[in-house]
Each structure stands twice: as structure tokens, then as C-alpha cells.
Amino acid sequence: VTESVDVLIVGSGPVGCAFARVLSETRPELRVLMVEAGPRVTEPPGVHMKNIRDDRERLVAQVRSQGPGFSAEAVEATAARTRQVPDGRFARPGTFYVDPEAAAEQRPNTLPVAALSSNVGGMGLHWTCACPAPAGDELVSYVDGAEWQAGLADAQRVLSVTPDAFPVTIEGRAVLDALGAEFDGELPEGRRVQAMPLACRVKPDGTRHWAGADVILGELLTSPAPAFELRAETLCCAVLVEGGQVTGARLRDLSAEATYTVAANAVFAACDGLRTAQLLFASGVRPRALGRYLNDHIQLIGPAAIDTRHIARAAAREALPARREHDLDPLVGVFWIPYSDGHPVHGQVMHLDMSPVTIGPRAEALAGRIVDVAYFIPKEPRPGDRVRFSPTELDVYGMPKMQISHALSERDHAGIATAAALQARAIAALGSAVPGYPSRVLPAGSSLHYQGAVRMGQTDDGTSVCDVYGRVWGVRGLAVGGNGVIPTATGSNPTLTSVAHAVRAARRLAAQLP
Numbered sequence: 004v005t006e007s008v009d010v011l012i013v014g015s016g017p018v019g020c021a022f023a024r025v026l027s028e029t030r031p032e033l034r035v036l037m038v039e040a041g042p043r044v045t046e047p048p049g050v051h052m053k054n055i056r057d058d059r060e061r062l063v064a065q066v067r068s069q070g071p072g073f074s075a076e077a078v079e080a081t082a083a084r085t086r087q088v089p090d091g092r093f094a095r096p097g098t099f100y101v102d103p104e105a106a107a108e109q110r111p112n113t114l115p116v117a118a119l120s121s122n123v124g125g126m127g128l129h130w131t132c133a134c135p136a137p138a139g140d141e142l143v144s145y146v147d148g149a150e151w152q153a154g155l156a157d158a159q160r161v162l163s164v165t166p167d168a169f170p171v172t173i174e175g176r177a178v179l180d181a182l183g184a185e186f187d188g189e190l191p192e193g194r195r196v197q198a199m200p201l202a203c204r205v206k207p208d209g210t211r212h213w214a215g216a217d218v219i220l221g222e223l224l225t226s227p228a229p230a231f232e233l234r235a236e237t238l239c240c241a242v243l244v245e246g247g248q249v250t251g252a253r254l255r256d257l258s259a260e261a262t263y264t265v266a267a268n269a270v271f272a273a274c275d276g277l278r279t280a281q282l283l284f285a286s287g288v289r290p291r292a293l294g295r296y297l298n299d300h301i302q303l304i305g306p307a308a309i310d311t312r313h314i315a316r317a318a319a320r321e322a323l324p325a326r327r328e329h330d331l332d333p334l335v336g337v338f339w340i341p342y343s344d345g346h347p348v349h350g351q352v353m354h355l356d357m358s359p360v361t362i363g364p365r366a367e368a369l370a371g372r373i374v375d376v377a378y379f380i381p382k383e384p385r386p387g388d389r390v391r392f393s394p395t396e397l398d399v400y401g402m403p404k405m406q407i408s409h410a411l412s413e414r415d416h417a418g419i420a421t422a423a424a425l426q427a428r429a430i431a432a433l434g435s436a437v438p439g440y441p442s443r444v445l446p447a448g449s450s451l452h453y454q455g456a457v458r459m460g461q462t463d464d465g466t467s468v469c470d471v472y473g474r475v476w477g478v479r480g481l482a483v484g485g486n487g488v489i490p491t492a493t494g495s496n497p498t499l500t501s502v503a504h505a506v507r508a509a510r511r512l513a514a515q516l517p
């Protein structure tokens with residue numbers, strides 16, 4: 004053992020960073036080491052890609068996030084496909100496929116386009132920053148309501164979530180009015196059509212700073228606390244457990260190919276929706292539910308051209324700025340048709356500049372009036388939908404190779420039909436569909452919201468991996484976080500929820516550690 008810390012955090016995405024922030028705010032004297040397999044891709048570390056003004060600099064940072072094997076060719080290939088519809092040939096910039104062959108073949112009964120990011124800040128440097136609060140059936144019934152609300156408020160604080168990231172533009176007003184007239188009458192109070200809350204700070208000059216690890220870690224980065232260290236290019240190969248108690252972890256310095264051991268009183272694994280389960284497997288921690296109940300939002304997209312009459316009416320109603328895109332700080336918008344029990348899908352309507360998926364050059368000819376009307380549909384959590392880990396074969400990092408089984412149930416197909424009907428109404432209310440660009444369900448794995456693989460539960464009955472504070476059943480000192488802990492079928496983008504669970508876990512650990 005070469006060193007000893009109080010808490011080891013594995014993974015530097017939004018979940019690991021939020022855990023570190025709240026733990027350090029609560030117990031600043033604790034020695035906290037955060038390890039991250041990927042490299043630092045920005046300076047200062049953890050800056051969201053949308054804050055990088057230089058196209059080439061951003062592109063290089065994206066490609067360095069795409070796993071091992073950075074090369075000039077990879078930069079050129081990524082340049083050629085910026086804003087590509089995830090159709091199997093290429094992962095989105097900043098991400099890499101779990102199984103490139105499954106993606107190329109569009110293999111059925113798996114998540115063919117499941118993708119990950121490996122960099123300081125994780126996917127949280129590449130995300131759209133949509134932070135809708137979950138509601139109704141999405142919530143975990145056995146988490147105390149007041150404690151959940153406090154966790155959610157904490158999560159919104161550390162992610163700097165605001166509904167006012169963009170001023171409402173003329174086109175934005177047209178979208179809000181048209182969708183509100185169509186849906187508000189059937190949506191509950193507080194869950195009506197509105198601007199999407201986004202993890203974003205509006206700077207004094209009115210431009211935006213999108214939340215990456217820099218924002219979430221906050222002062223931990225700016226005034227380096229001697230008690231906190233973020234170590235990049237450091238893979239956690241295994242958590243070490245003796246007699247049911249965590250003792251530390253085996254780490255590998257990927258730049259020097261050296262392996263060493265760190266002693267720790269507690270480990271928080273926040274390695275994303277798939278690799279947290281992978282780390283547990285590699286550590287010999289293999290509860291029955293590990294990797295099971297895996298579910299990814301089913302994603303339905305469909306562009307709409309806004310009727311010019313809506314735009315004219317909005318312009319006549321009040322003095323609003325016009326939308327501005329294709330510049331360094333586009334003035335666009337993201338709009339939200341919230342999930343509720345009577346409307347159990349998540350609607351997200353985005354101007355093209357904000358959408359992580361593009362719809363192609365013909366539609367862009369109608370620029371100014373096109374929005375993507377996207378729906379995330381809950382996927383029924385079932386034990387047979389799962390990620391398995393090979394005891395012999397290894398992935399690009401030398402960790403147990405993953406193999407995913409995932410199929411749609413009858414309930415899932417019904418959900419798609421519900422969303423398609425709502426989407427058709429939304430498109431008609433906004434104006435019209437875009438000829439040549441029909442509505443379509445994206446290949447499975449596209450939403451990048453892999454939930455359930457380390458799900459929480461009320462008791463250790465074999466259907467969960469951890470308790471409501473992420474504490475892994477039967478292993479003292481080991482907790483998990485990330486989208487994998489979400490046990491319910493959800494429609495809302497999961498990061499806010501996962502961060503809320505992580506800050507609850509951090510507060511619980513802070514209260515427990517000596």
C-alpha cells in the first residue's frame with residue numbers, strides 16, 4: 004500500500020463530482036481521492052465542450068474523450084461526422100461504442116449503439132444539460148419525500164440548474180404557446196409546457212457557461228483543497244474487500260502502466276451506467292441483481308416546421324429577441340412537455356442547435372423554423388435485460404468485457420405508441436412535419452441513459468444491488484452512484500436524479516465516517 008485516504012471516488016462525471024463536492028462541503032477535513040480512467044481534455048479541467056469556442060480545440064477534446072487510441076485519423080473521422088444521427092456507423096462526438104461490431108451490424112436484442120465517454124468530467128462534458136425533475140411513478144416510493152426534495156434542491160444547486168438559460172425568443176414563444184394550447188389543459192399544475200431547466204450559468208455579459216465538472220466541483224478545483232485530489236488516467240481495476248469491509252482499491256496509472264494499491268475507509272463507484280457494475284464484477288462483488296434490470300430510454304425523434312403564423316403572432320404580442328443560431332453563443336431554446344402519471348413520457352422540443360441529433364441538410368434549408376420533437380419513453384425494467392461480464396475476455400481498458408441483452412416488452416411497444424400519438428399532436432400543433440424526415444425510433448442505446456444495472460432497493464431480496472443511499476448490500480464501505488441506481492421506469496433525463504441520489508449518499512457517508 005503506497006497511500007491511504009478516507010474516501011476514494013471512482014469516476015469524475017457529474018455523479019462522482021457532486022458526491023465529492025457535497026462530501027467536502029460537509030466534512031472538509033476528509034482526504035478524498037477521485038480517480039478517472041480518462042485523460043484531462045481541457046485546461047482548466049472539466050470544462051463542458053459547448054464552452055470551448057475554438058472548433059479544432061473542441062474537436063480534439065471530444066476525440067480524446069473517446070477511449071484509448073487517440074489519433075489524428077480519429078480526429079478527422081470525428082470531424083466528418085459532427086452532429087450525425089446515431090445510425091450505428093459512428094458514435095456521437097465525445098463518446099465511443101461499447102461494442103463497435105454490434106453497432107455496425109445494428110445487432111438486435113442488445114443496445115447496439117450503447118456508448119460511453121472516458122475523460123475528466125465523463126459524459127458531463129458532452130451532455131445537453133437538460134435537467135427535468137422527475138415526478139409521479141418515476142420517483143422511488145420508499146425514499147423519504149422531504150429528504151428527496153432536499154437532495155433534488157442540492158443537485159440543482161451543484162449543477163447550477165436554471166429554467167432561464169435562454170431568454171425567450173420570438174420562435175421560443177411561438178413553441179411555448181402552440182404546445183401549451185395543445186397540452187396544458189391535460190397536464191397537472193407545475194408540470195405544464197415550459198422552458199427546460201438546464202445546467203447552465205448565465206454570465207454577466209448574458210452568454211452561457213454550461214455545467215461540466217468545473218462547475219460541479221466548484222471550489223474544490225479553484226482553491227485546491229489539500230484534502231482533495233483528482234487523478235486522471237487512473238483506472239480503478241478492483242475495489243478491495245476483506246471480511247465484508249472495503250479496505251481500498253487497486254489502481255492502474257494508465258500513462259505509466261504501473262499498478263498500485265490505495266487504502267480507503269470508503270469507496271464510491273460512479274463509473275457510469277454500465278461500468279459501475281463492471282467494477283463490482285471485477286472486484287468479486289456480484290449480487291444476483293448486478294447488471295440486471297438494465298434499461299435505456301426509448302428515443303423517438305421527429306422534426307417539426309413551425310407555422311409562420313405562430314411566429315408572427317408571437318412577434319406581435321411582445322418585444323422579444325429573435326432567435327440566433329450558427330454562432331458561438333446561439334440564442335435558441337429547449338422546451339419541456341413534462342412527464343406526469345397521465346402523460347407518462349418525457350417530451351423535449353429543441354431548436355436544432357441544441358439537439359444532440361441532427362436531422363440532415365434538407366431540413367436545415369428550412370432553418371429558423373425547425374425544431375426536433377423528441378420523446379423519451381420509459382423502458383420496463385426486467386431482470387432479463389442485462390449486461391453480462393466475461394470472466395475471461397477483456398475490454399479496451401483490460402476490464403471484464405461487457406455483453407448486453409436488451410429487448411422491448413409489450414408494455415414498451417405500448418409506450419412507443421403513446422409517444423407517437425403525442426408527438427403527432429405536438430408536430431401538428433407547431434405546424435407540420437418536415438417532408439422526407441418522418442418520425443423514427445432511434446437505435447436502442449441512443450439515449451445514453453443506461454439505468455438499473457446497480458439498482459437500489461428497499462431490502463436485500465435479490466432484486467437490487469444497493470440500498471437507498473447507494474450502499475452495496477453486504478459490503479461495508481462500498482457505495483455506488485449514477486444512472487444505474489435508478490430502480491424505476493423513467494422518462495425524464497436521469498442525470499439530475501442520479502446527482503440527487505449521489506448527494507444524499509454523500510451526506511449519509513459524511514454522517515457515518517469517524
Ligand SMILES: Cc1cc2nc3c(=O)[nH]c(=O)nc-3n(C[C@H](O)[C@H](O)[C@H](O)COP(=O)(O)OP(=O)(O)OC[C@H]3O[C@@H](n4cnc5c(N)ncnc54)[C@H](O)[C@@H]3O)c2cc1C
Nearest residue numbers: 014016017018040121125126131132133239274485496498
Ligand atoms: C450527447 C449527450 C447528451 C446528453 N444529454 C443529457 C441531458 O440533456 N440530460 C441528462 O440528464 N443526461 C444527458 N446525457 C447523459 C449524461 O451525460 C449522463 O447521465 C451523466 O454524465 C452520467 O454521469 P456519471 O457521473 O454517472 O457518469 P459519466 O459522466 O459517464 O462519468 C463516468 C466516468 O467514470 C470513468 N470510469 C469508468 N470506469 C472507471 C474505472 N474503472 N476507473 C476509473 N474511472 C472509470 C469514465 O471514464 C467516465 O469519465 C447526455 C450524454 C451525452 C453524451
